[in-house]
Amino acid sequence: MRSIGVFDSGIGGLTVVKELLDTVPYERIVYFGDTARVPYGSKSVETVQRYSREDTELLLANDVKLIVIACNTVSAVALEAVKETAQGIPVIGMIEPCVREAARSTKNNRIGIIGTEATVASKAYERGLIEEGKQLGKQIEVFSQACPLFVPLAEEGWTDHEATRLVAEEYLRGLKEEQVDTLILGCTHYPILTGMIQQVMGEDVRLINSGAVAAQEVRHFIDGRSAKSPVTDHLVLVSDVPRKFQQVGARFLGRAIPDAKQVQWKEAWVITRQAI
Amino acid sequence: MRSIGVFDSGIGGLTVVKELLDTVPYERIVYFGDTARVPYGSKSVETVQRYSREDTELLLANDVKLIVIACNTVSAVALEAVKETAQGIPVIGMIEPCVREAARSTKNNRIGIIGTEATVASKAYERGLIEEGKQLGKQIEVFSQACPLFVPLAEEGWTDHEATRLVAEEYLRGLKEEQVDTLILGCTHYPILTGMIQQVMGEDVRLINSGAVAAQEVRHFIDGRSAKSPVTDHLVLVSDVPRKFQQVGARFLGRAIPDAKQVQWKEAWVITRQAI
Numbered sequence: 001m002r003s004i005g006v007f008d009s010g011i012g013g014l015t016v017v018k019e020l021l022d023t024v025p026y027e028r029i030v031y032f033g034d035t036a037r038v039p040y041g042s043k044s045v046e047t048v049q050r051y052s053r054e055d056t057e058l059l060l061a062n063d064v065k066l067i068v069i070a071c072n073t074v075s076a077v078a079l080e081a082v083k084e085t086a087q088g089i090p091v092i093g094m095i096e097p098c099v100r101e102a103a104r105s106t107k108n109n110r111i112g113i114i115g116t117e118a119t120v121a122s123k124a125y126e127r128g129l130i131e132e133g134k135q136l137g138k139q140i141e142v143f144s145q146a147c148p149l150f151v152p153l154a155e156e157g158w159t160d161h162e163a164t165r166l167v168a169e170e171y172l173r174g175l176k177e178e179q180v181d182t183l184i185l186g187c188t189h190y191p192i193l194t195g196m197i198q199q200v201m202g203e204d205v206r207l208i209n210s211g212a213v214a215a216q217e218v219r220h221f222i223d224g225r226s227a228k229s230p231v232t233d234h235l236v237l238v239s240d241v242p243r244k245f246q247q248v249g250a251r252f253l254g255r256a257i258p259d260a261k262q263v264q265w266k267e268a269w270v271i272t273r274q275a276i
Numbered sequence: 277m278r279s280i281g282v283f284d285s286g287i288g289g290l291t292v293v294k295e296l297l298d299t300v301p302y303e304r305i306v307y308f309g310d311t312a313r314v315p316y317g318s319k320s321v322e323t324v325q326r327y328s329r330e331d332t333e334l335l336l337a338n339d340v341k342l343i344v345i346a347c348n349t350v351s352a353v354a355l356e357a358v359k360e361t362a363q364g365i366p367v368i369g370m371i372e373p374c375v376r377e378a379a380r381s382t383k384n385n386r387i388g389i390i391g392t393e394a395t396v397a398s399k400a401y402e403r404g405l406i407e408e409g410k411q412l413g414k415q416i417e418v419f420s421q422a423c424p425l426f427v428p429l430a431e432e433g434w435t436d437h438e439a440t441r442l443v444a445e446e447y448l449r450g451l452k453e454e455q456v457d458t459l460i461l462g463c464t465h466y467p468i469l470t471g472m473i474q475q476v477m478g479e480d481v482r483l484i485n486s487g488a489v490a491a492q493e494v495r496h497f498i499d500g501r502s503a504k505s506p507v508t509d510h511l512v513l514v515s516d517v518p519r520k521f522q523q524v525g526a527r528f529l530g531r532a533i534p535d536a537k538q539v540q541w542k543e544a545w546v547i548t549r550q551a552i
Contacts, residue, residue: 036323037313044517047312117520149439152428163425163446166439241320244393 003028003235004218005064007055010038011155011245012188013070014252016094016211017234020068021255023215024222025230030062031070032263036239039151041073041116041187048118052078056085058263062235068218069093072186072210073116076124090221097217098184098210099128105206106182109133109140112175112205114197115186120146125186143178147171147187154192155248164193168200176201184208192252236260279304279511280494281340283331286314287431287521288464289346290528292370292487296344297531299491300498301506306338307346308539312515315427317349317392317463324394328354332361334539338511344494345369348462348486349392352400366497373493374460374486375404381482382458385409385416388451388481390473391462396422401462419454423447423463430468431524440469444476452477460484468528512536 004024006017010033017031032055034040040048052074059067067086069075074082075093083091102111113125126142133140149167158164175183183205185191191209198207235258238245242260249257280300282293286309293307308331310316316324328350335343343362345351350358351369359367378387389401402418409416425443434440451459459481461467467485474483511534514521518536525533 036319042520043312044519047516148432149425149428152425156424161442161446163439163442166437166442170437170439240323243320244318 001028001231002063002065003030004066004068004222005030005032005059005062006068006070007032007034007059007074008071008188009033009040009051009073010035011248011252012151014249014257015188015191015209016068016070016214018252018254019209019212019215020218023219027222028231029234030059030064030237031234032058032237033245033260034239035245039116040071041118041151042148043118045077045118045122048073049078049081052082053085056082058237060086060089064089066218066221067091068214070188070211072188073118076115076119076122092214092217092221094186094188094210094214095124095128097213098186098208099125099132101213102182102184102208103129103132103136103138103140105208106138106140108179108181109138110178110180110182111140111142112178112180112183113142113144113186114147114150114171114175114183114190115144116151117146117148119186120144125184141178143175143180145171145175147190150193151187151189154189157251159193159196164196165200168193168196172197172200180205182206182208184210186210234258237263239263277304278339278341279306280342280344280498281306281308281335281338282344282346283308283310283335283350284347284464285309285316285327285349286311287524287528288427290525290533291464291467291485292344292346292490294528294530295485295488295491296494299495303498304507305510306335306340306513307510308334308513308515309521309536310515311521315392316347317394317427318424319394321353321394321398324349325354325357328358329361332358334513336362336365340365342494342497343367344490346464346487346490348464349394352391352395352398368490368493368497370462370464370486370490371400371404373489374462374484375401375408377489378458378460378484379405379408379412379414379416381484382414382416384455384457385414386454386456386458387416387418388454388456388459389418389420389462390423390426390447390451390459390466391420392427393422393424395462396420401460417454419451419456421447421451423466426469427463427465430465433524433527435469435472440472441476444469444472448473448476456481458482458484460486462486510534513539515539
């Protein structure tokens, strides 16, 4: 039985795996977190594309039938790189399903998106939402905000800390002023901070968890094509020593996490003397 | 004329370069920031050692006469790995000079140290301070605190933000209660937050900037052994695309930064199918 391959820059993608375990419990998952090179969201498009190709190759070596990009940054800047590398294996990213859901959901046609610097700079959500809006006959306006401090706050577990509230108020002020009625959590770390983000935005704003929406897409995709008995022997791979991943991972996964294995790799610098 | 090689996981080491430019303006500097794999401080000892060896090889390929480890994490967990790789080229880390200065400086023999998770977990500062204290006939007590949010706050430039104050109060509370009279800024990012840390700790606590102390060590080391006319053609190398480094770097360096060049490298994954 071939597995669903899921990858992320590190630990955030476990919030997507959490949704998959609920949505398609009868599928085996191979997860790869690139914990030795995390984060991706503050790095360049070129570097994220290179890393994403390598991550995809690792999943392919584990005989996957479907690849889920459980990272909004990769989905925003390296979807094509992953598809090329995947050589015909289907690829589901975080953006397309989420864009369809948000465009359908908005009443006032004002949608906010928060994510990493790389995701926001890519404008991938804007393009998708405006295009999707056109097909629905809606003239959608999109307001974006990079929230780089949300990732370390989520990893520290400061979900209710006053400092987190101040950071959230600072980042979200502009989106509130623009009166968005729908806010896309465009980074797989952010579901950890859902409570605080909802408080700051107000109860009337609908938050969309990109991982949850993508898990529905996965269910549609594989429905009828797989065994229907729950599996539990999932495989978790990381590129750094698993210690810390194992500790923080349970909070992201919402349950005990299987023992992660470190992948063996080698980096060869191609460096000669630089011109001075 | 051979250069002084300086490396860090990314941008923080520029606060050390800033001190070197003031202290030994007649030395050419080759700086390497591993921006494609930053940060090191939340990664494992094994991974940081591997990266540090590769970083050292890169500097050696650029004909350096001295290596300065402008990263407390590397100094704490990979000093020996760097020395082995350097094959006889002298290596100056952040910890030894700082430990001597702090042990001499303390009046009440209570010293605080803040740094990354990896630096604090290593206990390298504790061991050094207690040993140094013995030689001075002082019974020194050391109190350590990891401050992982300080790095992204410094990079965001939120030096005076109320959220930064709350984070600093949370992290530094224990050290204040222990009434340390000396606090080591054990991460090269932290000098950016000196103002806030001093406010929270109170004016009576002496903050020690590990980079500034190490720069004095460099001056002693090379004194009399180098040309005495200022040089300006320093070389800055990074592993990611330099765009963001160039933007944020000027704030860390305290002046305009030379154009950074991206090093060419290649990573080869040694991955076969993992056992499921």
